[in-house]
Amino acid sequence: MAFTSDLDQITRAAAGDPAAVRALVNRYSPGVLSLATRMLADRAEAEDVTQETFLRAWKALPGWEPRAKFSTWLHRVALNLCYDRLRKRKESLPGELPDMADTRLAPHEALDQSQRVSAIEGAIGALPERQSAALTLCALQGHSQAEAADILEISVEAVESLLARARRTLRAQLLEGRTSP
Amino acid sequence: MTEDRLIELIEAWGADPSAFPEAERAAARSMLAAQPARFAAAIAEARALDSALARLPEILPSAALTERLVASAPRPKAATSGFRLPKFAPWAPASGFAALAAGLFMGVMVAPAASASSDTSEVESVIEHALGYDPAAFTEELGE
Structure with missing residues (x-):
């Protein structure tokens, strides 16, 4: 149902129908922005990625062929833009180790909610990029296994492997107060 | 399992x-x-x-970002009222040359006949009478 509705809105948005454009933005920009924010841990950069993703979408609309779900295509574009930015960050800091935030929580510490949120966000941001993407898509955004696999362009089994490693690291850092092997 | x-x-x-x-x-x-x-x-x-x-808060786009995204979308196609020339038609230059050639041809064929018309003086006379102008009186005035 959503697929048909997407196609209808895509057709109308390609013709410049303002209501269809706004509907696509309202439906998909939160997911794209959320993915980019989790991946880049930088709101301004995430907004840039969101804008670039939608610019590419507008260009693609007139010739859109429903081979893939629009949502999957959009998230894949956003993800690749995030990978590009992360690669550039690494290139601009040659020889430096990535800045890994110490997100471990000491059991005796009574952290307030904002500190906990910061710790979790920091831990997700410190994950290897594909683990962070898999966790965001599945655990935070609720994409199905098949959708996440399509977006990441890997098998469902590979998604499961990324998720297991991501969760193991987070569990070690956040809940057990020790470093994951 | x-x-x-x-x-x-x-x-x-x-x-x-x-x-x-x-x-x-x-x-x-x-x-x-x-x-x-x-x-x-x-x-x-x-x-x-x-x-x-x-417990992580939902990440939502600001109103400003939403408006930027909407503004970057394709514009509605302008309403077409009446006839509009296409931006480019491959046959347009050829039709222009054809019209020019036809115009020149018609001019060459018609011009001699028009200039040699014996009906010219008759037409002038009709117009002079219609305007109340008497050529004979005018000639007399000049003679005085």
Whole structure:
């Protein structure tokens, strides 16, 4: 149902129908922005990625062929833009180790909610990029296994492997107060 | 479904079996129901992480970002009222040359006949009378 509705809105948005454009933005920009924010841990950069993703979408609309779900295509574009930015960050800091935030929580510490949120966000941001993407898509955004696999362009089994490693690291850092092997 | 496989599922997808791959969901539920104590520790760990992730605030676009995204979209096509020339038609230059040639040809053929017309003086006379102008009187005035 959503697929048909997407196609209808895509057709109308390609013709410049303002209501269809706004509907696509309202439906998909939160997911794209959320993915980019989790991946880049930088709101301004995430907004840039969101804008670039939608610019590419507008260009693609007139010739859109429903081979893939629009949502999957959009998230894949956003993800690749995030990978590009992360690669550039690494290139601009040659020889430096990535800045890994110490997100471990000491059991005796009574952290307030904002500190906990910061710790979790920091831990997700410190994950290897594909683990962070898999966790965001599945655990935070609720994409199905098949959708996440399509977006990441890997098998469902590979998604499961990324998720297991991501969760193991987070569990070690956040809940057990020790470093994951 | 083996015990090891169920532990893998819990570690990857979390404590809620509804998040497990569909093909393994029913078997996983059966095993969990049959041996709850065996998987209690794994479920508790997974649940703690699930609830930590669930506490993360939703990330929503600002109104300004939404408006920028909408503004970057394609513009509506202008309404076409009446005839509009196409921006480019490949036949346009050829038709222009054809019209020019036809115009020149017609001019060459018609010009001699028009200039040699014997009806010119008759037409002038009709116009002079219509205007109340008397050429003979005019000639006399000039003579005086």
